[in-house]
Amino acid sequence: xxxxxxxxxxxxxxxxxxxxxxxxxxxxxxxxxxxxxxxxxxxxxxxxxxxxxxxxxxxxxxxxxxxxxxxxxxxxxxxxxxxxxxxxxxxxxxxxxxxxxxxxxxxxxxxxxxxxxxxxxxxxxxxxxxxxxxxxxxxxxxxxxxxxxxxxxxxxxxxxxxxxxxxxxxxxxxxxxxxxxxxxxxxxxxxxxxxxxxxxxxxxxxxxxxxxxxxxxxxxxxxxxxxx
Numbered sequence: 001x002x003x004x005x006x007x008x009x010x011x012x013x014x015x016x017x018x019x020x021x022x023x024x025x026x027x028x029x030x031x032x033x034x035x036x037x038x039x040x041x042x043x044x045x046x047x048x049x050x051x052x053x054x055x056x057x058x059x060x061x062x063x064x065x066x067x068x069x070x071x072x073x074x075x076x077x078x079x080x081x082x083x084x085x086x087x088x089x090x091x092x093x094x095x096x097x098x099x100x101x102x103x104x105x106x107x108x109x110x111x112x113x114x115x116x117x118x119x120x121x122x123x124x125x126x127x128x129x130x131x132x133x134x135x136x137x138x139x140x141x142x143x144x145x146x147x148x149x150x151x152x153x154x155x156x157x158x159x160x161x162x163x164x165x166x167x168x169x170x171x172x173x174x175x176x177x178x179x180x181x182x183x184x185x186x187x188x189x190x191x192x193x194x195x196x197x198x199x200x201x202x203x204x205x206x207x208x209x210x211x212x213x214x215x216x217x218x219x220x221x222x223x224x225x226x227x228x
Contacts, residue, residue, distance in 0.1 A: 002030055002123050005047060007037040007068075008060040008087070014038060017058055017087060017110065024116045030123055040066040044074060047082070054082050055126045056103070056119070061088040072100035083122040085115075132179055134160065136167040143167065145184060149209050151176055151193040163211060188217045188225045196228055 004021060008014040014036055025032045035054070037043035040063045047054055057075075061068035072084055083103040087110055098105075104118040131142050143160065152159045153173035160167040160176075177187050187193045188207065192215045200208045202225065205217045217225055 002032040002056075002126065003054045004032060004034045004056050004058065004119075005037065005043060005054045006034060006058045007040055007043040007063075009038050009040070009063040010060070011038070013060065013087075013108065020110060020112055020115055021058065021119065024112065024119055028116075028120065028123075039063075040068065040071050044071050047075060056083040056085065056122045058085045058087060061086050062090070069096045069100060072102065076100055083125065085118050085122075134167060134169040134171075136160075136169045141167055145181060146195070146197070148180075148185075148195050149198040149211055150195060150213070150215055151180075151185075152215075153191040161209075161211070161213065186221075186225055186228055188215065188221045190218065192216060194225075202226065 002025065006014065006017050006021065008017060018034060018036060021034060022032075035046070037046070040059070043057075043059070044066070047057065059068045059071070068086060068088075075082070075084075084100065085104045085106060086102050087106045087108060089108045091105070091107060103122060104114070106114055106118070130146070131144050133140055133142050135141075143162070147162050149161045149163065151173065152161065154168075156170060156172070157168050158171050158173050158176050160169065173187075173191065173193065177185075177193055180193060184196060185193050186196055194207060194209065194215055198210045200210050202208070202217065205219055205222055207215045207217055207225075209215055
């Protein structure tokens, strides 16, 4: 799911940006969700919550309550990696946009093809971050990170446990650990890496995963995992 936040304090501009974005993503057959904001401070509060992950922000720069560049600086200070597309009536802030690592800086009225190019660039970047390709049973499988419950080491192989199957691939668990995003996965034992979102509950020294499996937690890793 491609999650987009759109912020503009002008109702007409907000409605137009939503309509253009919906048109593009429907034409490209991309599953999406759009959340709109007419208040930049409320947008900032929402986007910086860990439980509210977004892939991209489309934002005006000049709003009545807060400058868009200032909001972007606060987002970057928190380490948020979401892409930012600024949409503005003026090019005066273009250099500032690059300073906060904006993906694109578009002027109003928005050229739909320029917006399409920016949205597709962001979508492809995020899609590549959400999956891992592994070889199992002689086939290449593209596995979404969120579908992985946990990974277990078995000699020179690793078992990637999904909800409906287990993929066995020839790889060291240390190499697998490097491929998984650290904000979502944690190596809790020398033989286990867990998807933190798939932990049903934990105790000393084991975790119950959402499929009912029990995973060992080493004594050294217990406190850190509990914190995460």
